[in-house]
Structures are given as structure tokens and as C-alpha cells.
Amino acid sequence: MFVEFLYELRDRGVKVGPQEAMSIAQALRLGLHKGTLDGFYETARALCVHREQDLDAFDRAFAHHFRGVPDEAIALTEELMEWLQQPKSRRELTELEQQLLQRMDLDQVRQQMRERLAQQRQRHDRGNRWVGTAGTSPHGSGGTNLAGIKVGDAPGGRGALEVAGERHFKDLRSDVTLDTRQIEVALRRLRAFVREGAEEELDIEGTIDKTARNAGELELKLRPPRRSNLRVLLLLDVGGSMDPHADVCERLFSAARRATHFKELRTLYFHNCIYGRVYERASLMRGIDVLHLLQDCDPSWRLIVVGDALMSPWELQSAGSRWSWTEDSGAPGIAWLAHLAQHFPHSAWLNPEREISWYGTAEIIRRVFPMYRLTQDGLLEAVHHLMRGGARR
Amino acid sequence: MEFRRFRGTDQYLTSSALESAVNCALALERPLLVRGEPGTGKTQLAEAIASGLGLRLIHWPVKSTTRAQDGLYVYDTVQRLYDSRFGEGDVKDIRRYIKYVPLGNAFAAPDRLVLLIDEIDKADLEFPNDLLHELDRMRFVVNETGDEIVARQRPVVVITSNAEKELPDAFLRRCVFHFIEFPDKELMARIVRVHHPDLERQLLDQAIKAFYAIRDTEGLRKRPSTSELIDWIAVLRRAGIASVELDAGTPFLGALLKREQDLIAFAEAANRGRRPRA
Ligand SMILES: Nc1ncnc2c1ncn2[C@@H]1O[C@H](COP(=O)(O)OP(=O)(O)OP(=O)(O)O)[C@@H](O)[C@H]1O
Ligand SMILES: [Mg+2]
Numbered sequence: 001m002f003v004e005f006l007y008e009l010r011d012r013g014v015k016v017g018p019q020e021a022m023s024i025a026q027a028l029r030l031g032l033h034k035g036t037l038d039g040f041y042e043t044a045r046a047l048c049v050h051r052e053q054d055l056d057a058f059d060r061a062f063a064h065h066f067r068g069v070p071d072e073a074i075a076l077t078e079e080l081m082e083w084l085q086q087p088k089s090r091r092e093l094t095e096l097e098q099q100l101l102q103r104m105d106l107d108q109v110r111q112q113m114r115e116r117l118a119q120q121r122q123r124h125d126r127g128n129r130w131v132g133t134a135g136t137s138p139h140g141s142g143g144t145n146l147a148g149i150k151v152g153d154a155p156g157g158r159g160a161l162e163v164a165g166e167r168h169f170k171d172l173r174s175d176v177t178l179d180t181r182q183i184e185v186a187l188r189r190l191r192a193f194v195r196e197g198a199e200e201e202l203d204i205e206g207t208i209d210k211t212a213r214n215a216g217e218l219e220l221k222l223r224p225p226r227r228s229n230l231r232v233l234l235l236l237d238v239g240g241s242m243d244p245h246a247d248v249c250e251r252l253f254s255a256a257r258r259a260t261h262f263k264e265l266r267t268l269y270f271h272n273c274i275y276g277r278v279y280e281r282a283s284l285m286r287g288i289d290v291l292h293l294l295q296d297c298d299p300s301w302r303l304i305v306v307g308d309a310l311m312s313p314w315e316l317q318s319a320g321s322r323w324s325w326t327e328d329s330g331a332p333g334i335a336w337l338a339h340l341a342q343h344f345p346h347s348a349w350l351n352p353e354r355e356i357s358w359y360g361t362a363e364i365i366r367r368v369f370p371m372y373r374l375t376q377d378g379l380l381e382a383v384h385h386l387m388r389g390g391a392r393r
Numbered sequence: 394m395e396f397r398r399f400r401g402t403d404q405y406l407t408s409s410a411l412e413s414a415v416n417c418a419l420a421l422e423r424p425l426l427v428r429g430e431p432g433t434g435k436t437q438l439a440e441a442i443a444s445g446l447g448l449r450l451i452h453w454p455v456k457s458t459t460r461a462q463d464g465l466y467v468y469d470t471v472q473r474l475y476d477s478r479f480g481e482g483d484v485k486d487i488r489r490y491i492k493y494v495p496l497g498n499a500f501a502a503p504d505r506l507v508l509l510i511d512e513i514d515k516a517d518l519e520f521p522n523d524l525l526h527e528l529d530r531m532r533f534v535v536n537e538t539g540d541e542i543v544a545r546q547r548p549v550v551v552i553t554s555n556a557e558k559e560l561p562d563a564f565l566r567r568c569v570f571h572f573i574e575f576p577d578k579e580l581m582a583r584i585v586r587v588h589h590p591d592l593e594r595q596l597l598d599q600a601i602k603a604f605y606a607i608r609d610t611e612g613l614r615k616r617p618s619t620s621e622l623i624d625w626i627a628v629l630r631r632a633g634i635a636s637v638e639l640d641a642g643t644p645f646l647g648a649l650l651k652r653e654q655d656l657i658a659f660a661e662a663a664n665r666g667r668r669p670r671a
Contacts, residue, residue, distance in 0.1 A: 019566055023421060030420050032413070042413035050565035052428060052572040184518055202471055218478040220471070260457050260517075 003083045005065045009048060012057035016048045018089040022097045023047040025080045183255040186379040190302065190386060191228045191261045201225045228261040233297055233344070237307030238269050238282045245352035248374060249306055252350075266297070272311040273333035274340065290336060294343050302386045303340065303347035305369060309362035310353070316361050334364065341368045348382040350374045397446050405434065405441035406583055414571035415442060421569065424528065424550035426560075429573035432618025434584075435553035438573075439509035442551060449506040451548075453495035459516045461523035464496030465533050487537050496527060500544035508548040514555055521564040576619065578605060588623045589630070596635055600626050603639040607649055612658045617649040625649050639663075 002024075009016045024047055033039035041062060049058045083089055084101055093101065199222040206221030234256055236249055256265055268278040268288065278293065280286035316333045331339075341347055349369035351358065358366060365371065372382040399415040401407035407415075415438075418425035427435045443450035453464060469490045477484045493501055499508040513521060527533065531544040552568065554560065576584060578601055585597060600622065608616045617625075625648040629637065634644055640663055650656050 015562070023417075023423075026421055027417055032417055032420055038409075039413065042410045043417055045410070046414035046417045046569050046571060050426075050562075050568070050570050051560075055572060188518060204470075207474075218474055220474070 002079055005061060006048075008061045008065065009058065012061055014048060014054040014057050014061070015050070018084055018092040019094070019097065020048045021080050021084055021089070022093060022101065025084065026100065028080075183252055183379065184259065186376065186383050187255055187259050188261065189380070189383045190232065190259075191230050195224045195226055197224045197227060199224050227263075229263045230261070231264040231297070231301045232256065232262050232266075233293075233301050233303045234265065234267045235274070235278060235303070235305045235307075236267065236269050236282070237272065237305075238284070239271050241308050241310050242352075245308070245374070248352055252306065252374070268293070270307075272307075273315050274336045275331075275333055276336070290340070294340075297344075299344055301344060301346075303344035304350060304382070304386070305340075305347070306350045306352070306374065308353045309349065309351055309358070309365045309371070311361050313361060316364060334368070337365060337368050346386050348372055348386055350378065350382055399442055399445050402441045402445050404444075404587060405437055406580065406587065407438075407441070411438075411571055411573065414569055418551075418569040419549060422547045424525075424552050424568045426552045426554065426565070426568035426570050427573060428554050428570070430575050430616075430618060431555060432620045433573040433575055434619065435573060436509065436511055439507055439511075439551040439553075442549060443507040446507070446549070448549065449502070449504070450509060451495050451499050451502075451506060452509045452511060454511045455513050455516045455520070457515050457517070459520060461496075461520055461527050464494055464524070465500075465527065466491050466493050466497045466535055468492075468537050488540075491535055491537060493542075496524075497533065497542065499548040500531065500533065501542050502548075503545065505546040506548050508550050510550065510552045512555065513552050514560070518561070521560050525564055525567055578602075581619070581622070584619060585623060585626060589626055592626065592630070593635060596626070596629065596637070599637045600629065603637055603643065604649065606639050607646075607659060610659050610662050613650070613655050614652050614658075615650075615655060621649050621651075 003021075006016050006021060024044055027033065027043045027047060028040075033043045044062070045055070045058055049055055081101070084093070090098060090101070201223055203221045203223040206223065207219065210219040210221050211217065234253065236253065238246075238249075242249070253267060256262070256267070259265070268280060269282050269284060270278050271284060274290065276290055277287040278290060280288060311333075347369055349365065349371045350373070351362065351371050352374040353362075355373065358371065362371070370382075370385055372378040372385075397419070399407075399412060399419065401412065415425060417423070427438055429435055439452075440450055442448075468487075469492060473484055473487075473490045476482045482489060495508065495510075499506060510524070513524075528550060531547060532541060534541045581601055581604075582597060585592065585601070589597075604617065604622045604625070625645060628645045628648050632644065637643060646656060646659065650659055
């Protein structure tokens with residue numbers, strides 16, 4: 001029952017595993033759930049959910065599994081502990097957890113829990129829900145749970161659980177999305193330090209040097225602390241074919257905005273291709289002249305363009321586009337792109353689409369901007385390129 | 394193993410889920426990570442745990458430059474240089490220039506205490522994992538003197554974070570987690586009562602109604618939180634105001650909306666007559 005619940009949590013994207021199961025087994029043993037289902041809910045939630053985004057998934061899984069299910073804590077703990085004894089689970093436990101597990105003798109645990117629950121029942125009886133009574137469990141200590149997933153199968157045999165476990169872990173590993181933390185880690189490499197501002201850090205080398213020159217009379221030398229002075233311009237393609245990628249763009253945008261090591265970050269938007277203007281809002285409101293932008297942002301800025309580079313060739317080759325044809329932008333899209341690439345020697349284009357679809361307009365744009373995939377690897381490569389002095393022109 | 398359960402205090406209201414999370418952290422000796430909007434009582438919770446359990450509290454406010462190492466001790470080289478220059482004190486005794494700071498203090502303390510690591514999200518990305526490492530080891534060596542400090546008891550660790558930044562997985566897995574929801578009107582009334590025990594019912598109801606309506610105003614940069622409400626009511630009372638209506642002329646709005654743009658946004662909303670839902 002409980003193990004199945006853990007798997008359902010994983011299915012719903014809540015990353016739980018033996019560590020969480022171990023914590024819950026400990027918590028149940030200590031009687032933290034006070035012998036009630038409510039208490040169990042609160043305890044399991046505090047230990048399984050690590051970020052608020054997962055709370056809803058937890059609630060749905062919990063309702064699905066436990067609502068109206070009269071169950072008992074002892075059987076659950078047994079089930080958990082047996083599952084934890086499996087080599088597969090054990091491998092995920094830290095050394096400390098393994099030691100704890102070894103120290104938990106099943107008979108003793110059973111005995112302790114019975115006593116504890118009896119005490120608690122006397123102290124504050126919250127109805128007869130969930131108070132452990134040995135022997136009536138649908139899951140015998142032989143260890144099959146309701147869903148028929150075998151727990152504690154004979155050694156050597158491949159229990160259903162083990163198989164299920166394998167499949168699951170593999171899925172998780174091949175799941176290569178670009179999450180916020182990966183973006184943050186990649187962006188962290190995008191920095192350049194200089195010393196500027198108030199002198200508030202002791203320069204030990206300098207102090208020693210000066211003191212020595214000063215015939216041993218102490219002379220302190222202070223210097224400004226190292227600060228990042230990297231400026232980043234982020235141009236995001238929005239709408240249309242970019243809609244399916246809105247999530248990952250949003251994550252990139254918010255990670256960039258939170259990065260504390262950029263001296264300055266400007267984020268502007270465009271649709272499909274850049275003509276005379278880019279926009280402050282994703283709704284393409286508040287246009288800004290690209291030429292003005294280039295006056296504001298000197299060539300030391302790092303330019304990152306995010307887009308699928310998909311458009312009709314006509315949009316790239318002719319001046320202006322259908323949706324903004326009232327605007328007189330003068331030159332064709334490709335000329336604007338080339339102009340940007342010329343101005344910013346450090347620039348990269350991040351494409352959320354797979355390489356396989358980088359043909360047509362994307363092929364042309366690739367000749368103007370070095371193009372990288374918007375995945376963890378691609379982002380790291382792009383950052384590497386942006387930090388390298390030499391950029392192609 | 395028995396442990397003292399936490400049940401909130403008369404100064405701090407808890408929910409049963411919050412108590413369970415705190416008690417899990419206490420019993421399993423894990424750090425408690427509390428997230429939630431500003432003003433939902435994350436920092437106060439640590440104080441409540443300390444006073445509820447009768448333990449001393451060490452507050453470690455995290456800054457963007459904080460590193461885990463810096464939490465253990467600092468070696469005041471500059472002071473030592475000065476002293477050697479001006480011949481004050483015994484400069485040979487390095488220990489005089491070693492100062493324990495929050496984490497180091499918590500480890501060095503003879504008794505169990507509550508360590509609040511406040512606003513962990515402000516620090517560098519590596520900070521949480523480094524911190525875990527130090528917390529797990531429960532000991533450290535002062536390099537300058539070779540002294541080893543070994544904690545006698547694991548401190549009760551409370552870590553707060555505004556629900557903004559992602560924290561590393563390994564770190565999250567080690568913590569017991571609780572998300573404090575923004576209080577509903579009823580709980581808010583009880584929280585205000587804690588701070589203003591003798592407040593008139595009418596002013597309480599009106600202020601809370603206005604407060605939630607203002608929070609609903611579109612386009613606010615910073616929505617007012619519990620502390621702002623408590624302050625606003627204090628100001629209203631000091632000015633002898635017994636009743637408030639929500640309109641463009643609501644008194645002391647500056648106590649709720651601290652940013653110029655937000656005051657403007659609210660005034661616009663009020664003028665449009667499209668008053669936000671109360
Ligand atoms: N449950 C509560 N019981 C009593 N007072 C509360 C409660 N929640 C919040 N408060 C009050 O609200 C104010 C803000 O609380 P606190 O500073 O702890 O919030 P915070 O979550 O740490 O905010 P921030 O993220 O801005 O640091 C305090 O004055 C506190 O007393
Ligand atoms: Mg706080």
C-alpha cells in the first residue's frame with residue numbers, strides 16, 4: 001500500500017525514494033503521526049514533499065490511496081522496512097540511513113509501536129481510525145500488498161517491484177529537461193570579475209609589499225572587492241511556434257533575472273524575426289528602436305537570442321513582416337540580425353527545437369549567430385562560447 | 394527516544410500541519426525548511442520554537458555574499474595587524490582574534506539551541522550544499538590554531554526561504570519541509586489580535602477587509618503582508634482612527650504600500666471606480 005503510494009508520487013513528479021521512505025519509517029516508529037491518519041498525512045507530507053510545487057500532486061496521490069482506507073500503521077511500517085531491505089532501495093540510502101535501518105529490528109519495532117499507540121489512544125482518543133491492531137492487516141508479514149506488487153521477494157528472483165523500480169529509475173534518468181537549477185548553474189559561468197567601487201577589502205599582498213617598502217612600519221592597503229561586471233542582453237522570440245516552448249523560456253528568463261552576478265540584464269521581446277524594433281513586453285508593447293538599443297548597449301554586452309528561427313523565408317528577406325507592416329523598418333530581417341551579430345562580438349542563439357529541424361530560415365540564421373540547443377548541454381556550450389574572447393563575426 | 398513536542402506559543406499561532414513538520418524535524422534531528430510569501434511568519438516561527446522549548450536562539454541572517462565557511466568563525470587579521478602595530482594586547486595569542494559566528498557558536502554552545510538560518514535563498518547557489526556539509530559534520534577545525542570544536546548536541550536548525558529561488562535537490566531531500574500559506578481572513582484576525590489584543594472589533598474587521606482588497610489590486614510590485622497590516626493598524630490606532638473605508642482617501646496607505654508605483658497603481662484602480670473585490 002505505502003510503497004505503491006510512493007510510486008504514485010513519483011509518477012506525479014514528486015521525487016521520492018528510499019530516503020523518504022526511511023524517514024517515514026522512522027517517524028512512524030517514533031509515533032509522530034499520533035496514530036491517526038491525519039497525523040500520518042501531515043508527517044508524510046513534511047517528509048516527502050520538498051517544494052511547494054509538489055504539494056498538489058501529493059494531495060491528489062494521498063486522496064487516491066488513503067481516503068476511506070482503514071489501514072494500520074504497523075503493517076505500513078513493516079511493508080516499508082521490508083521494501084527498504086531490498087538491495088535496490090538500500091543502494092540509495094546514505095551510510096547513516098543504512099546503519100539506522102540495520103538497527104531497526106522488526107519484532108522490536110512492532111512491539112514498540114504497539115505500546116506507543118496504546119498509550120496514545122489513552123491520552124487523546126481521536127476515534128478508532130488508524131490505530132494499530134496486529135493481525136488484521138490485509139498485508140500479512142509475508143509481504144504482498146494490495147496492488148499485488150510483491151515486496152520482499154526471494155533473493156535472486158526478480159520481484160515485480162524490482163522490475164517496476166528499474167523501469168522507473170531509467171525513465172527518470174533519461175528525462176533531460178532543462179530545469180531552473182540547471183539553468184542557474186549554467187548562467188553562473190557567465191561572469192567576468194573586476195575590482196571597482198569602494199575600497200573595502202584588505203589587500204594582503206599589497207599590505208606586505210607596502211609595509212616592506214616602508215621599512216617594516218605597517219601600512220595597510222585596501223582595494224575594492226571583486227564584482228562581476230558582465231552585462232547581458234536577452235532577446236526572446238514569443239508567440240506562434242514558440243508557444244510550446246513558453247515554459248522553458250520563462251524558466252530561462254526568471255533564472256537570468258535572479259542571477260546576482262550580472263551587472264545588468266535587459267530582456268526584450270520580438271516575434272519570429274527582428275526588424276527595426278524590439279519590445280519591452282511579451283505582448284509586443286512598448287517598442288524600442290534597435291538602433292537606440294545599440295547605443296545603450298556597447299559591444300561588451302553578451303547577447304543571447306532565444307528563438308526557434310522558424311519563419312517564412314519572406315519574413316527574413318523582406319523589410320518588415322506581415323504583422324508589423326505598418327512599421328517602416330527599412331532593412332530586411334536578416335540584415336537586422338547581421339547588424340546585431342556585428343555589434344555584439346559575444347553572441348549566441350539558443351534554439352528550443354531539435355537540430356533536426358534547423359533547416360530553412362534556421363540554416364540562414366545559423367550562419368549569422370552560433371546556434372545552440374536550449375538544453376542543459378547546449379546552454380553550457382553557449383555560455384562557454386560567450387565567455388571565450390574570440391567570437392565569430 | 395523522547396523529545397519535547399512543539400505546540401506553538403501564545404505569541405505565535407500554528408496550524409496542526411506546521412506543528413507536525415516542526416515535530417518531525419525535532420524528532421528526526423533534521424533541518425526544518427520553511428518557505429512562504431514574505432510576512433507569513435517564517436522568521437517568527439524560529440523564535441516561537443525557541444521560546445516554546447525554552448532554548449536559546451541564534452539568528453544567522455544570510456546575505457548574498459555569505460559562504461558556509463563564514464558561518465563558523467572569522468579570524469580578525471586586521472585587528473591583529475593593528476594591535477601589533479600599536480602594541481596593544483597580546484598579539485601572540487591568535488585565539489584572541491578568532492571569533493565564532495552563528496554556526497560556530499551553535500556548535501560550540503554547551504546546550505542545545507535553535508539556529509535560525511534566515512533567507513537562505515539570498516546566498517550563492519552553492520551555499521545550501523556547503524551548509525549541509527558543515528551541519529552534518531557537526532564539528533570544525535580552526536585552521537589558525539588547530540583547535541577542533543565538536544558540537545555536543547545537534548542544534549535545532551530552522552531555515553527560511555522566500556518562495557522564489559530553487560534550492561538544490563540534495564539539500565531539499567535532507568530537510569523537513571513546510572510551506573506556510575498566506576493566512577485566510579479568519580487566521581489573520583487572530584494573528585492581529587496577538588499583536589493588538591484590545592483592538593475594537595469594528596476596526597479589526599474593516600482593516601482586514603481593506604487589506605485583502607488592497608492585496609488584490611492589479612499590478613502591485615509588492616503586495617502588503619502581515620507585518621504591514623499589523624503596522625498599519627498600529628498607526629491607525631495611534632492617530633485615533635476608529636473606522637476605515639477603502640477608497641482613494643484611505644488613511645496611512647503608505648504603511649501598507651511602500652512603493653511609490655504601488656500607491657499610484659492603487660489610486661488608479663480606486664479612481665477607475667473598479668474597486669478590487671473585497
Ligand atoms: N502565525 C503567526 N502568529 C503570530 N504572528 C504572526 C504569525 N505569522 C506572522 N506573524 C507576524 O507577522 C509579522 C511578519 O512575520 P515574519 O517576520 O516572521 O515573516 P517572514 O515570513 O519571516 O517574512 P519575510 O519573508 O519578509 O522575512 C511578524 O510581526 C509576526 O509577528
Ligand atoms: Mg523573515
